[in-house]
Amino acid sequence: MTTTAEVAALTEERREYKYGWTTDIEQEFAPPGLNDDTVRFISAKKDEPAWMTEWRLKALRHLEKMEPPTWQFLPYGYEQPDLQAISYYAAPKQAPKSLDEVDPALLETYEKLGISLNETKALLGITDASPADAARSREEAELAEFGAKANGDGSEIPTTVEGKPVAVDAVFDSVSVATTFQKQLAEAGVIFCSISEAIREHPELVKKYLGSVVPYADNYYACLNSAVFSDGSFVYVPKNTKCPMELSTYFRINAQNTGQFERTLIIADEGAEVSYLEGCTAPQRDENQLHAAVVELVAEKDAKIKYSTIQNWYPGDENGKGGIFNFVTKRGVCNGDRAHISWTQVETGSAITWKYPSVIMKGDDSKGEFYSVALTTLRQQADTGTKMIHIGKNTTSTIVSKGISAGHGHNTYRGLVEMRKSATDAHNFTQCDSILIGDRCGAHTFPYVDVRNTTATAEHEASTTKIAEDQLFYCTARGISEEDAMSLLVNGFCKEVFSELPMEFAVEANKLLAVSLEGSVG
Amino acid sequence: MTAVSNPRTLDGVIDTATPRELPECQSWLNPLRDAGRDAFNGLGWPDRRNESWRFTNLDALKAINFVSAVDDAELGDEVAPGFAIPGLDDVTLVFVNGRFRKDLSDDVAALGKGVTCCTLRKAACEHRDLLEPFIGELTKDTDDVFTALSNASIEDGVFVHVRRAQHAAKPIHILSIGTETDEPIATHPRNVVVAEEGASVTVLEHYVTTSDDAVYLNNAVTEVFADEQAVVHHYLLEKESESAFNVSSLFAHLGENADVHSHTVLLGGKLVRNNVIPTLAGTKSHCLINGLYVGHGEQHLDNAMRVNHAAPDCQSRQFYKGILNGKSRGVFTGRIIVDQVAQLTDAVQSNRNMLLSDDARVNARPQLEIYADDVKCTHGCTTGAVDPENVFYFMSRGLSEDVARAMLIYAFAAEGFERMDLVPVRQLLAAEMIAKLPKAQGLSIEV
Numbered sequence: 001m002t003t004t005a006e007v008a009a010l011t012e013e014r015r016e017y018k019y020g021w022t023t024d025i026e027q028e029f030a031p032p033g034l035n036d037d038t039v040r041f042i043s044a045k046k047d048e049p050a051w052m053t054e055w056r057l058k059a060l061r062h063l064e065k066m067e068p069p070t071w072q073f074l075p076y077g078y079e080q081p082d083l084q085a086i087s088y089y090a091a092p093k094q095a096p097k098s099l100d101e102v103d104p105a106l107l108e109t110y111e112k113l114g115i116s117l118n119e120t121k122a123l124l125g126i127t128d129a130s131p132a133d134a135a136r137s138r139e140e141a142e143l144a145e146f147g148a149k150a151n152g153d154g155s156e157i158p159t160t161v162e163g164k165p166v167a168v169d170a171v172f173d174s175v176s177v178a179t180t181f182q183k184q185l186a187e188a189g190v191i192f193c194s195i196s197e198a199i200r201e202h203p204e205l206v207k208k209y210l211g212s213v214v215p216y217a218d219n220y221y222a223c224l225n226s227a228v229f230s231d232g233s234f235v236y237v238p239k240n241t242k243c244p245m246e247l248s249t250y251f252r253i254n255a256q257n258t259g260q261f262e263r264t265l266i267i268a269d270e271g272a273e274v275s276y277l278e279g280c281t282a283p284q285r286d287e288n289q290l291h292a293a294v295v296e297l298v299a300e301k302d303a304k305i306k307y308s309t310i311q312n313w314y315p316g317d318e319n320g321k322g323g324i325f326n327f328v329t330k331r332g333v334c335n336g337d338r339a340h341i342s343w344t345q346v347e348t349g350s351a352i353t354w355k356y357p358s359v360i361m362k363g364d365d366s367k368g369e370f371y372s373v374a375l376t377t378l379r380q381q382a383d384t385g386t387k388m389i390h391i392g393k394n395t396t397s398t399i400v401s402k403g404i405s406a407g408h409g410h411n412t413y414r415g416l417v418e419m420r421k422s423a424t425d426a427h428n429f430t431q432c433d434s435i436l437i438g439d440r441c442g443a444h445t446f447p448y449v450d451v452r453n454t455t456a457t458a459e460h461e462a463s464t465t466k467i468a469e470d471q472l473f474y475c476t477a478r479g480i481s482e483e484d485a486m487s488l489l490v491n492g493f494c495k496e497v498f499s500e501l502p503m504e505f506a507v508e509a510n511k512l513l514a515v516s517l518e519g520s521v522g
Numbered sequence: 523m524t525a526v527s528n529p530r531t532l533d534g535v536i537d538t539a540t541p542r543e544l545p546e547c548q549s550w551l552n553p554l555r556d557a558g559r560d561a562f563n564g565l566g567w568p569d570r571r572n573e574s575w576r577f578t579n580l581d582a583l584k585a586i587n588f589v590s591a592v593d594d595a596e597l598g599d600e601v602a603p604g605f606a607i608p609g610l611d612d613v614t615l616v617f618v619n620g621r622f623r624k625d626l627s628d629d630v631a632a633l634g635k636g637v638t639c640c641t642l643r644k645a646a647c648e649h650r651d652l653l654e655p656f657i658g659e660l661t662k663d664t665d666d667v668f669t670a671l672s673n674a675s676i677e678d679g680v681f682v683h684v685r686r687a688q689h690a691a692k693p694i695h696i697l698s699i700g701t702e703t704d705e706p707i708a709t710h711p712r713n714v715v716v717a718e719e720g721a722s723v724t725v726l727e728h729y730v731t732t733s734d735d736a737v738y739l740n741n742a743v744t745e746v747f748a749d750e751q752a753v754v755h756h757y758l759l760e761k762e763s764e765s766a767f768n769v770s771s772l773f774a775h776l777g778e779n780a781d782v783h784s785h786t787v788l789l790g791g792k793l794v795r796n797n798v799i800p801t802l803a804g805t806k807s808h809c810l811i812n813g814l815y816v817g818h819g820e821q822h823l824d825n826a827m828r829v830n831h832a833a834p835d836c837q838s839r840q841f842y843k844g845i846l847n848g849k850s851r852g853v854f855t856g857r858i859i860v861d862q863v864a865q866l867t868d869a870v871q872s873n874r875n876m877l878l879s880d881d882a883r884v885n886a887r888p889q890l891e892i893y894a895d896d897v898k899c900t901h902g903c904t905t906g907a908v909d910p911e912n913v914f915y916f917m918s919r920g921l922s923e924d925v926a927r928a929m930l931i932y933a934f935a936a937e938g939f940e941r942m943d944l945v946p947v948r949q950l951l952a953a954e955m956i957a958k959l960p961k962a963q964g965l966s967i968e969v
Contacts, residue, residue: 071573073891419905421880436895439862449886451905454877460888460903466895 029258030089036060039227042089046196046230049203059216059226066220072354072383073412073444081259081290081325088228090258169194169233169249181245188244190274191236195263198234205236209267213296213333213360221292221354222329225261229294232262237272237303246502248277259290266296268303270336275306277502288316288351293328301336301363306344308501310509313349318407320379323351330357334366334392342369343386344500346509351380356414358387361395361426368397371497375513376409376441385415385432385447390423390456401432402494404513405441412444419456426456434464435493437486487513544677547647551676554658558673565667574666577853577885578824583767583793588708588739595619595701597732602626605697605730609946612695612726613639615680619701619738620709622678636688637723638681642712645681652683657714660745660773666797668769672743675710679742682714684721684752693724693944700729700763702736713744717752719777724755724944727770731763731790739767746773748780750804755783757947761790761954764819771797776836778804785942786813787951788823789958795824802829802836802864812941813842814951816958817850817882824853827871831864838868843938844875845931846882847960857889858899865894871901876908876934878960924961931959 030041039060043053068080169192185192191202199206216226233249251260268274291313297305307330316323326349332341343357359368370386388397403411417428434443445462467489475485491498491510498506567584568575595618602616602623613633616626622641630639638649645653657676661669680696696713717723729740740762748754754774762768768791774782788794800809815823829838844852854873875884888901908930916926935955939948 071571434890434892436892436897439865439893439895441895442893443890444892445888445890445901447886447888447903449884449903449905451875451877451886452880452883454880454882454907457906458904460886460901462888462890462901464890464892464897464899466897 029087032085032087034060034083034086034088034224034228038088042228042230045089045091046199048196048199051203051207052199055211055216056227059223062217063220063223063227066223068220069354073410073414073446074352074381074383075410075442076320076379076381078325078352078381079288081288083224086290087258088261089230091230169247184244189238189241190243191234192247193234195229195232195234195265198265202234202236205267206234206265209265209296209298210263211296213298213331214294214329219329221327222294225263225292225294225329229261229263232264232293233266234264235266235274235276237268237274239269240271241269242272243274246275246277248279250279259292261291262293264293264295265298266305266307267298268300268305270300271302272300273304275502276308278307278309279312288323288325290325290327291350293330295328295330295357297332297341299332299334299336299339299341299366302338303336304340304342305332306342307332307357309343309345309347311345311347311349311353314351315349315378315380316351318378320351320408323380324349326350326353326355328353328355330355331360331387332358332368333360334363334368334395336366337363337392338365338367339363340367340369342371342500344371344497345373345384346497346501346513347372347374347382347384348513350382353380353382353384355384356386358389359397360389360391361397361423362391363395364392365394366392367395369500370397370399370401370415371500372401373404373494373497373509373513374401374411374413375404375406376411377407378409379407380409381412382410383412383414385413387416387418388428389416389418389420390426390428391420393422393424393426395423395426397428399428399430399432400496401430402497403432403434403443403445404437404490404493405434405443406437408440410442410444412446413462414446414448416448416450417458417460419451419453419458421452423453423456426453428458430458430460430462432460432462433493434462435490436464436466545643545647547650548643550650550654551646551657554662555674555676557662558670558675561664561670562667562674565665565670568667574826574855577851578793578795578822580793583739586706586737586739589705590708595621595703597623597626597699597701601732602697602699605699605728607695607726607728607946607950609949610693610695610944612693614695614697615639615641617678617696617698617711619703619707620678620698620711620740632692633694634688634691636685636721637690638683639690639694640681642679642681642714643677645714649681649683652716653681653714656716656745656747657712658745659747660775660799660801661743661771666771668741668795669743669771669797672710672712672741672771675741676712677710679712679714680725682723682725683716684718684723686718687720688718689721690723693726695726695728697728697730698740698742700731700736700738700740700766702733703738706737706739708739708741711740711742713742714747715744715754715756716747717749717754719749720751721749722753724757726757726759726947728757728759729762729768729770729790731761731766734764736763737765738763739769741769743771744773745775746782747775748782748807749777751779752777753781755943756785757942757944758784758786758796759947759951760786760788760794760796762794763792764790764821765792767791767793769795769797772799774800774809776800776802776804776807776809778806778833780804780807782808783810783941783943784812785938785947786825787938788813788815788817788825789954791821791823793822793824795826797826797828799828800830800838801832802838803832805833805835807833807836809836809838810941811838811840811842812938814844814935814938815842815852816845816935816955817852818846818848818958819850820848821850822853823850825855826853827856829856829858829869829871831858831860831867831869834864835866836864836868838870840871840873841938841941842873843935844873844884845878845935846875846884847878849879849881851883851885853885854903855887855889856901857891858901860890860892860894860897860899862893865896867894867897867899869897869899873901873903874934875905876931877905878907878931928956928959928961932956
């Protein structure tokens with residue numbers, strides 16, 4: 001529960017969009033435009049093997065034949081991004097060879113965002129740890145530092161979860177600038193690095209899995225991403241291994257006239273388990289910037305992947321000027337029996353969001369989950385939901401979607417539940433609830449259910465209401481201010497989703513909601 | 523009718539059909555027809571990329587060269603009475619292949635005082651003052667290609683007008699019989715039903731055929747205007763030839779406190795599209811949309827609802843159920859749109875489907891589009907098979923498995939029948955349902 005004072009303080013920050021600043025750093029850009037040269041330039045910059053360049057060019061060829069999608073629900077419309085006006089590569093000039101070479105300006109950037117790339121600091125010996133701490137081994141110092149960090153400054157993306165350290169991959173515009181704890185992870189056999197590094201170091205894995213879940217021709221923006229993706233994270237968790245710590249990527253768009261096109265690939269081999277967190281921010285600008293990412297998850301037999309996102313890209317101002325276009329393709333495949341993929345998302349940012357994290361349940365008894373809270377205020381438009389494709393026997397999926405619309409925001413849930421012929425005894429449960437705060441916003445629900453197996457069952461429930469007056473009255477009658485009461489009720493409304501988030505994430509999500517809703521009462 | 527020599531696809535029908543030999547007194551409808559033709563040509567046939575037609579492929583329909591009906595079809599004396607609804611005291615108006623048959627129809631005088639009921643062709647010439655304010659009002663701005671085609675092809679249908687505080691004495695039964703013809707016929711009946719303040723009327727559209735091999739298209743549009751306190755009950759009983767196409771669109775405009783019921787039962791047809799589009803424009807109006815689609819073989823039954831809440835404090839209820847057997851496919855798209863002014867809206871939508879075979883398929887899209895904050899809107903959608911536990915319960919009490927299953931399927935459907943006020947219609951539907959269910963022939967159920 002966030003108090004009114006805290007809300008007020010946070011709102012003050014929010015009014016200016018807390019993360020609206022830019023970092024002045026020497027950067028290198030590709031000239032704007034989308035063509036073979038751009039693709040070759042990116043590929044060359046990344047020192048990629050020929051097969052990768054070919055794959056990118058194939059995607060570019062296909063993109064030329066595609067039309068941008070028009071089926072999304074956009075009451076305010078939008079201006080189609082001009083793909084030729086975007087610079088597809090922006091990177092800090094001095095690419096670090098190792099963690100200790102990271103430009104201090106970058107470290108500062110992430111400090112400011114609340115993402116302490118602490119391992120680097122520890123390596124460089126610039127921790128402000130107490131003498132007692134200094135006496136401890138480096139690992140212990142790190143742990144202490146992380147603990148202090150999480151409790152202290154209310155960072156958006158905590159660098160520890162439940163007191164344990166989190167390995168962070170920080171992506172700045174087009175490149176990954178730092179990945180922490182690689183060594184410790186390597187000891188457990190876990191590969192966690194930037195995708196560029198993975199292409200160079202682990203080509204056999206990348207070749208096998210890249211595009212296996214989201215083919216380059218999948219959809220317009222995924223195709224664009226396949227041609228020009230710059231960086232992103234790569235995770236491989238070997239057989240029967242539980243990843244020893246939470247993994248996290250923090251995305252930051254900094255440069256103007258660029259977009260971010262990251263690509264994330266996570267593979268959990270048989271019996272493996274991993275939890276992955278993602279966060280993002282961008283500077284405040286008047287023009288729209290494009291974020292077209294692709295995330296692929298592969299869960300083999302008995303593997304489990306949990307993917308959590310807190311999306312807080314710059315949402316634009318109250319007149320709908322500026323803001324990020326967040327057009328993202330996220331999909332996971334349960335390849336083996338009893339595999340389990342779970343998506344949790346809290347979407348509060350972006351001018352426009354099109355995002356449908358999906359699960360393809362191929363293996364028998366496999367399981368897909370989707371928990372989402374999407375909040376739209378200002379003039380934000382979100383069209384988001386999920387796809388659950390049941391192929392294997394006894395597959396089960398759960399969808400819980402909570403939409404909150406305030407201000408002039410429009411929130412759309414769009415989801416598909418597909419029961420293929422082979423999906424004997426498959427079951428889906430879907431619940432999507434919306435609340436409206438104010439009479440200038442909209443809440444829309446467009447589910448699709450496609451059933452081809454008699455033994456499969458699909459249930460869908462949805463409701464749209466406003467905050468219950470009687471509940472609000474009950475709270476205020478007991479001396480809770482109206483604003484706090486609202487925050488309390490919205491929290492309760494979202495509880496099912498927040499309980500799926502790692503603890504600190506849930507706390508942050510609560511705060512984020514409270515801040516975004518500020519001023520909605522009355 | 524001029525002789526037709528060029529390709530006679532649907533586009534051909536409307537283009538070559540101008541100028542039609544229509545009475546001069548109908549010429550005031552020409553602007554609507556022209557606008558419809560322009561809209562039709564502008565829209566073009568929808569493909570899968572059109573969200574509204576995403577699950578319904580029109581290739582089979584487009585491949586057929588339809589013509590307009592020219593002559594009255596031969597029909598045995600016993601045919602039309604055979605399609606009467608047993609036990610229902612109604613006024614039946616018979617159309618054969620889209621042509622009105624006075625010789626087979628009842629006298630409309632039985633409807634009582636204050637009720638004008640005639641063919642649209644006659645109304646256009648003799649009751650222009652009553653018809654003109656209404657016809658095309660709900661369809662002229664359409665973005666649906668079939669509605670545009672209907673606008674372009676307005677020729678005949680039924681016009682019903684009930685004066686203030688008058689009540690039609692009997693239900694009006696519009697019986698459309700499709701027969702086998704040398705060339706496939708396309709008809710575009712347009713019905714206009716107007717109930718003035720406090721008036722009430724019940725209209726049944728009933729589509730039947732003399733042969734399941736008959737290929738034809740019925741593209742029917744009905745416009746209902748229910749003024750303040752008016753009550754209009756509309757039934758669509760569709761049992762077309764299983765080689766035929768039926769597109770039925772019901773548009774309704776509800777005034778203050780008006781009450782409109784729409785009951786739809788789809789049993790026949792090769793490809794059926796059923797549009798129900800009410801606009802609740804007066805405060806405290808109420809709309810019930812009740813439907814059942816039962817498919818077997820390769821039937822394709824597509825239902826598209828669009829409920830517009832445009833005034834405060836209205837109530838809408840949608841209950842649609844599907845039973846799909848064989849290789850049939852059912853589609854349900856229900857959209858509730860709540861305008862910003864429509865505070866205190868109370869809208870419910872429910873779609874339940876039962877799959878009886880592994881080759882059957884259901885696509886459901888229950889949708890909400892809401893722009894007002896003080897509303898209560900819920901939708902629910904389920905798809906599944908006959909519950910084996912229920913079958914077991916029946917069997918443990920001595921019923922055979924076939925009978926148990928048939929009874930459960932029937933019970934699933936019957937919930938919808940109970941919302942219908944006309945008991946003879948329920949009885950007819952119960953019999954039709956049982957005839958269509960597998961292994962249920964021996965079943966006898968009291969309604």
